[in-house]
Amino acid sequence: MLVGLIGVMSLVMLIAGAFSYRAGLQEAGEMFDAKLAHSSRVLMSLVDAPLGDLGNNGANGDPLVIAVWQGAAEGVGDALAFPTGHAYETKLAFQVRDAAGHILLRSDSGPETPLAPLVPGFANVVIDDAHWRTFTLRSPGGYWYQSGERADIRAELAGDLAEGTLLPLLLAIPLMAILVWVLVGWSLRGLLRVSDQVEARAAHHLRPLKPDGVPREVHGLITAINRLLVRLDASFQRERRFTADAAHELRTPVAAVKLHADNLKASTDPADRVTTQQQLDVAVSRIERLVEQLLQLSRVEPGARTWSPHHVDLHALAEAHLADRRALDAARGTFISLEGAACDVVGDEAALDALVGNLVDNACRHAPVGGAVRVRVAREDGGARLVVEDSGPGIPAHARERVFDRFHRELGAGVAGSGLGLSIVRQVLDLHGGSIALDSSPTLGGLRVTVSLPSAGATEAS
Structure with a gap:
């Protein structure tokens, strides 16, 4: 029962964890997509008006490049955060392009080539063997605002979020197993006590078991065992009574047979021998009938057979x-x-x-x-x-x-x-x-x- 309970509950928790992990990845992806869209809108609200001065520069010269903070990208949590920035900034990029597709403004963390096609919405692109998730937004002034993030950092962050959801479930499995083990053992202590009582009993001890402290679900079993003990006790008493009665009733005719046999052996008078032989035959017939009826009685005793x-x-x-x-x-x-x-x-x-x-x-x-x-x-x-x-x-x-x-x-x-x-x-x-x-x-x-x-x-x- 313990193995079954723990196994089934662990399986259910693993399945639930798998669904939670998948849901966590999906929710993280949606959150990151929302962040990309939000970044593009913020960028548009900040730089859309001054871009008129950069238009000729973007069409005839190099675009304006915004430097991104470069820091160590190792560790987790606070190890990646610094007073001057975050290590994951190098995985994020943005570009601003005019109606003709020329890059007017970009971050130095992204590629120098266009980040994504000039189509509004989300896109998955591959640039220099790197996978990017991008969002493109067009302003009323005709400029295109694009933000993107590397797929590896996106998958890493989404995985961390999903694992954070799954990890408590996985850690709960051994704790649950210990608690179930203790609880079931505590609940069945009464049944173990009854088992010890049965094991320690002598064969002739057929008094009913005491169901004190036994789980309610086992009361039916204890009652059935007690009824069986009552039937066994009645059966043993019936056998003892039958044996005692048979021994008592057979004693006299057996003694008579022995007496007549001795008389027949010692007799020399033919007439006496005939009489003794007749008496012996009667005694044997009586024993024969008595044994036959004893066997009949044993067969028709209640509970003697089905x-x-x-x-x-x-x-x-x-x-x-x-x-x-x-x-x-x-x-x-x-x-x-x-x-x-x-x-x-x-x-x-x-x-x-x-x-x-x-x-x-x-x-x-x-x-x-x-x-x-x-x-x-x-x-x-x-x-x-x-x-x-x-x-x-x-x-x-x-x-x-x-x-x-x-x-x-x-x-x-x-x-x-x-x-x-x-x-x-x-x-x-x-x-x-x-x-x-x-x-x-x-x-x-x-x-x-x-x-x-x-x-x-x-x-x-x-």
Whole structure:
């Protein structure tokens, strides 16, 4: 930023200085032209009347020559000025000529030949390889008054004037650079302090930054960083909670697997071995389901991952899961039915699949032998509705909110589980802006779960 600011400002000042230099040359030239014209008029007012006595002398003899002071032409300013004259007088000249062009009067600092053509106005002429800027004026009496100055002295004086305009700008560039450097450094000291705070922080220190003394333009950045720190802290807490919960819930089934494996290894009775093998299979299945649901839960946690919305058919998802359950529950004689037709919603397909799968799995697990499970998918105003009912024991009204807590298992259900299914369902609905309601099934007598998902437009906006 400093290099950019100083570079741009220096470039602007150089461009402005170039225009000032050019304008200075132009103004100096105009001033010198005005001086030439003024000199010719002054000369005419002083000598026009007495020139009648010089007329014959100019036509028949040598003109009258006015001596110009000769002095040293070195140095600048006061070094060129003397009590008796100025060193630049030798660069100035004048002539007076009659109507025929004869020189009647001239300065010895100019050429002996005519200074310029007898044409009123300004002219640029070359005499003896020297460039002159001249002005010619004709009096009412018919005399021509000409004044001129050497182009080199004219350019030198004009350049000095222009450089006097440009020099302050050039000297201001380093001073401006120092001031900008100091000002920007002073303004950003608060940001440097915040940077030092971030650099010195430990990885677990995620408290928000303090924006005290920070430039107002950086407050938005500090606020965004603080929001990021809050999200990181929530993410770390979620990971720690998930790890702690997983370790806690896996401890018992892993211990059961180890116990059954030891019993199976030590058992010599064939009947005991069969029983122990069955218990081992049940324990392994429980661990398998628990790990699967833990992974599902980690994927649907808020902020755990980003997802892009797709059109998902709830009816197709329910049909796939019910087909799997029919094969698994064939021996139990569970009657499983699906009602409705294709019903699209916009959402994350994997998350919605986990939602449908957990609801269907819970219903089939809690339905008794020979019981029934019914699933309905229907379109409703503003979205879609999924209803899952079973003929199981249901959930008491006072406990229906607690079942959404992680690892909560209602006592007396008589079904082994991890207590994660409805928690996963709630997380998926939070992601999609949906809702869930639990009540008693009026037809099957068990639990009825009603899930509402918003329309495609509302989900995409969310």
